[in-house]
Amino acid sequence: MKQVFYLPAMLFAGILLFNSCTHEPPVAFTASPAPTPGGAAEVCFESDILPLFQSRCALSGCHDATTHQNNYMFDSYANIIRNDLTPGNATTSKIYQVLFETGKDKMPPLPNADLTIAQKALIGRWINEGAKNTNNCAQHCDSTNFKYAAQISVVMNTYCVGCHAGVLPAGGVILNTYTGVNQVAISGRLTGAVSHAPGYSPMPKNTNKLSDCQITQIRNWVNAGALNN
Numbered sequence: 001m002k003q004v005f006y007l008p009a010m011l012f013a014g015i016l017l018f019n020s021c022t023h024e025p026p027v028a029f030t031a032s033p034a035p036t037p038g039g040a041a042e043v044c045f046e047s048d049i050l051p052l053f054q055s056r057c058a059l060s061g062c063h064d065a066t067t068h069q070n071n072y073m074f075d076s077y078a079n080i081i082r083n084d085l086t087p088g089n090a091t092t093s094k095i096y097q098v099l100f101e102t103g104k105d106k107m108p109p110l111p112n113a114d115l116t117i118a119q120k121a122l123i124g125r126w127i128n129e130g131a132k133n134t135n136n137c138a139q140h141c142d143s144t145n146f147k148y149a150a151q152i153s154v155v156m157n158t159y160c161v162g163c164h165a166g167v168l169p170a171g172g173v174i175l176n177t178y179t180g181v182n183q184v185a186i187s188g189r190l191t192g193a194v195s196h197a198p199g200y201s202p203m204p205k206n207t208n209k210l211s212d213c214q215i216t217q218i219r220n221w222v223n224a225g226a227l228n229n
């Protein structure tokens, strides 16, 4: 009698388990990224898009080279464009659609790792512009501009927040709030980590160093008092 009950129960549990990693087409998918405004610079893959994938998706246990959940690896240009991405058409690209999912299909799944509306739009624009491997986009950074809202928090949200937010922030370091960033700034750990100084864990972890311009912006901001400006 018992086996008769267990078998269907196990099958059912199995279906639930396997289903939990798949993404059905979104129910109410309306988002459509705005086209590039006339004359505006193209989205820069290297500085605007790659770090989002690396810090929010290519994490250990998710879509890094070792785990590659659902055969997705989001650690490099070649791997990001490998499947479910149609250059020139964000709205039919599953990689873009899942950013607007809810519940178990939401990506990234962690409660505090949601991309902002602006970041989703940027990914959409990059796909619509042909999903190109644009790099060396130095014009995107000016080291003489170093305000918290306009520059520092943008770097944190692009490169760091995937690991440094939520209930268990990596290393106990919170980087999605001014208070958190200020704390590691005045202790010297922020500059130490991003400049790969001896005695600090090099950040962002396991990926490319920030550009010299970005590191200078952070250093200038810290030296000027790490203000909430």
Ligand code: HEC
Pocket: 054, 055, 059, 155, 156, 159, 160, 161, 162, 163, 164, 170, 171, 173, 175, 184, 189, 190, 193, 194, 199, 200, 201, 202, 203, 204, 205, 206, 210
């Ligand atoms: C992939 C996850 C990940 C990303 C992305 C990441 N960090 Fe970290 N960070 C960690 C972990 C884990 C630690 C704990 C120390 C360790 O394991 O190296 C840490 C520690 C730190 C520390 C403390 C270092 C020390 O030596 O005291 C600082 C500061 C820091 N991170 C800043 C940053 C900044 C700034 C960024 C973005 C530019 C960033 N992190 C991106 C995972 C990450």
